[in-house]
Amino acid sequence: MKPAEASLPSDTEVLVKRSFDAPVKLVWRAYMEPDLFRRWCGAHPGWSMPVCEMDMRVGGKYCWRWRSDENGQEFGFTGEVLEVALHAKIVHTQIFDAGDLGVSMGGEPSIITVTFQETNGITNVTTTIRYASKADRDAAFATGMTDGMEVSYKLLDGVLGEM
Amino acid sequence: MAQLDQAFAALADPTRRGIVVRLARGEASVSDLVGHFSLTQPTISSHLKVLESAGLISRRRVAQSRPCKLVPERLKAVTDWLEQVQEIFEGNYKRLDALLTELKQAEKKERKR
Numbered sequence: 001m002k003p004a005e006a007s008l009p010s011d012t013e014v015l016v017k018r019s020f021d022a023p024v025k026l027v028w029r030a031y032m033e034p035d036l037f038r039r040w041c042g043a044h045p046g047w048s049m050p051v052c053e054m055d056m057r058v059g060g061k062y063c064w065r066w067r068s069d070e071n072g073q074e075f076g077f078t079g080e081v082l083e084v085a086l087h088a089k090i091v092h093t094q095i096f097d098a099g100d101l102g103v104s105m106g107g108e109p110s111i112i113t114v115t116f117q118e119t120n121g122i123t124n125v126t127t128t129i130r131y132a133s134k135a136d137r138d139a140a141f142a143t144g145m146t147d148g149m150e151v152s153y154k155l156l157d158g159v160l161g162e163m
Numbered sequence: 164m165a166q167l168d169q170a171f172a173a174l175a176d177p178t179r180r181g182i183v184v185r186l187a188r189g190e191a192s193v194s195d196l197v198g199h200f201s202l203t204q205p206t207i208s209s210h211l212k213v214l215e216s217a218g219l220i221s222r223r224r225v226a227q228s229r230p231c232k233l234v235p236e237r238l239k240a241v242t243d244w245l246e247q248v249q250e251i252f253e254g255n256y257k258r259l260d261a262l263l264t265e266l267k268q269a270e271k272k273e274r275k276r
Binding site for chain 2: 001003004005006007008009010011012013014016018020021022026027029030036039040041043044127134137
C-alpha cells in the first residue's frame with residue numbers, strides 16, 4: 001500500500017489518507033476494539049499503553065495513555081464519541097493530556113473524523129483532524145505536531161538520538 | 164503567525180494548489196496560467212494575489228507582464244509539517260497492516276474449520 005498522504009482540505013483541517021489491504025470489517029475492528037487498537041496505535045517502539053479504555057458508542061468516552069519505557073513519562077488523549085456509522089464513519093472529540101511532558105496543545109478539543117470505504121477488498125481510510133481554532137492549529141504547527149502524539153514521539157526521538 | 168495562517172488558507176483551495184503545482188515546474192505568466200487552467204484572467208489574478216500575500220509566490224515585473232514563481236522556503240515550512248504528519252501516521256499504519264494480515268489469516272483458519 002502507498003504510504004499515508006497528508007493534505008490541507010481547509011485552513012483549520014488536516015486530512016490523512018491511507019489504503020489497507022483488508023476488508024472494512026477487519027479494519028473497523030482494529031479501530032474499535034481496545035485489545036486490537038492498542039496493538040497498532042499503542043505499540044510505538046519504546047512506549048507502552050497502560051490505559052486503553054474505549055466505549056465507542058455515541059456519547060461514549062475513551063481514554064488512552066502512553067508511558068515511556070525510558071523514563072516513565074506519560075501522556076494521553078481523552079474524548080467523546082459524537083457519531084458512529086458501522087463500517088463507515090466515526091467522529092470523536094480529542095483532548096490532549098500532556099501529563100508529565102509539560103507541553104500545551106491548546107485548550108479546545110479537536111474533532112477527529114475517520115471514514116472507511118471498501119473497494120474490492122481494499123479499505124480506504126481518511127482521517128480528518130479539525131482544530132478548534134486557527135490558533136490551535138498554529139500551536140500544533142509551530143511545535144511541528146498535528147496532535148499530542150507527535151510531542152511524545154518527538155521527545156522520544158530526542159531521547160533515542162542521545163543514546 | 165499571520166503569514167502562516169495565510170499560507171494554510173491559500174493552500175486550502177484546489178485551484179491555488181494547482182497553481183502552486185504548476186509553478187513548481189517553473190515560472191509562469193498570468194496568461195500561461197489562464198491557458199493552463201481555462202479560467203478567466205481576473206479569477207487567476209485574484210488567486211495569485213492570495214498566494215502572493217501568503218508569501219508563497221513572488222512576482223517580478225518584466226515589461227508588461229508579471230511572471231510568478233514559487234517561494235520555496237514558505238512552501239517548505241508547510242510541506243515539512245505535512246511530511247511529519249505523514250510519518251507519524253505511517254508508523255502506526257505499518258503496524259496496522261501487520262495486524263490486519265494476522266486478522267485475515269485468523270479468519271481463513273476459522274473458515275476452514
